[in-house]
Amino acid sequence: MTAPPVPAGFLADLELVCPTRTTAVADTFLADLEAVYPDARASARQQQEVAVADLVSLGEALTVWREHNRRLLADYLARLPADDPLLNPVSLFGTLDYGRLETAHTRALAWLLGDREHGFGFRLLEALLTHTLGGAVAVRVGRVESEVVARSHHGTAGRLDVLAEGRLIGDAGERSWVLVIEGKIDAGEGEDQLARYDEWVDRRPPADHTVRVFLTPDGREPDTSTEPWQALSFLTLAAVLRRAAAALRDRPGYHFLCYYLTGVLRDVCEVPVPVSADGPNPYAAVEYLRSVFPQAETEGGDGEHR
């Protein structure tokens, strides 16, 4: 049996990445390649073959899983008020075709976290700090700003999405804190972006607690810093804000917050909002609602009723 020839396409690709004109290639290279090629090809073709029976049983298991999640979702949905962001068809920025525009989301977030005309005071900021610091906190807030110019000592400037600072009030007295949030939706980090922000934060007056939050659709870890940035997904952020929103229904900004959360869920997290229990993707909504109502996992739990 003769070995199959090395395909011409492969040789053309090889020439592209390793041109013979400019690269010293051993005379025996092609012969060596031809010798190992049949084994590599055969090995690739002998990858585990999947039997049809396995596909059938896996399909059944996935159907059971989907039905389980649909039941859970139906149970959760029965507990939601009619104006819940998950049931609302209107996305705040989706209406402008800016559903995934990063600056729109982070500016709106900074507005919501600050004490502005929405009437929430700093309730949402407290909720976010409680989540990131891992326990309930009472805070005094000095300022909340968005698009803060952060200049490194090399003179390179960047814009930090959200900066907030203030003091924690506890039994042991007051302690200072600073919160920085950098959000990414579709873009990646710029070169050394978070490291540059770290440098800027480090040059400021030191705080007792520095909370760095890296906000992305999937909650991924950042690549450009060695400091402890907390990876936060937009889904978790939405759950944190949604939990706090339950006590803010009578405030002027409540409906703005609902439309914002609908947009985060639908446009950023790709939850099929408005959600129905028989939709094709109950999982993300269940994950979100499990976080909103951690005590109400099974039937009979205490939810927030219509």
Place this chain on the structure above:
Amino acid sequence: MASIGKCLLFYLKHWTEMGRLYDEDEPDVSGLPTPDLTLEKVWAVGDAACREVAEFLEAFAPGIEAHFRSISTVERVRNNLENMWELRFRVTPKRVPSRRFEVGVSLDRSVLLPWIWCRGGRRAEDEVVELQELQTRVEEFERRLAYNEAKR
């Protein structure tokens, strides 16, 4: 003609579930029957689907290259088809080399998606798409012309 393998077909049919169980490092398996056994099958099917998608997308490469080569220099952007599920080319128009753009085919959410990307945002993309449509219309016109000539 390119064909879709049975594992890829399964992946496309169960896109949401396979995405959550195969793509995530530590998937949430609550409610999944016999999770260990099921996850083993998910990984086997997912791995096979990745191999099948690579073969499937590879079948588009010659046609795309041939189409753009008539007006441009076409360079395949090497990526791992099995991981990325995306075929990509960098296209440099012969007359305006500075207006380089990229084209490709991705398989995403059960949709086979031909795409085009240019520096300069949507306006630039629209221009390239318009040029392509124009060329298609010219080719269609020439085909009809040739057909009519032949009929005479």
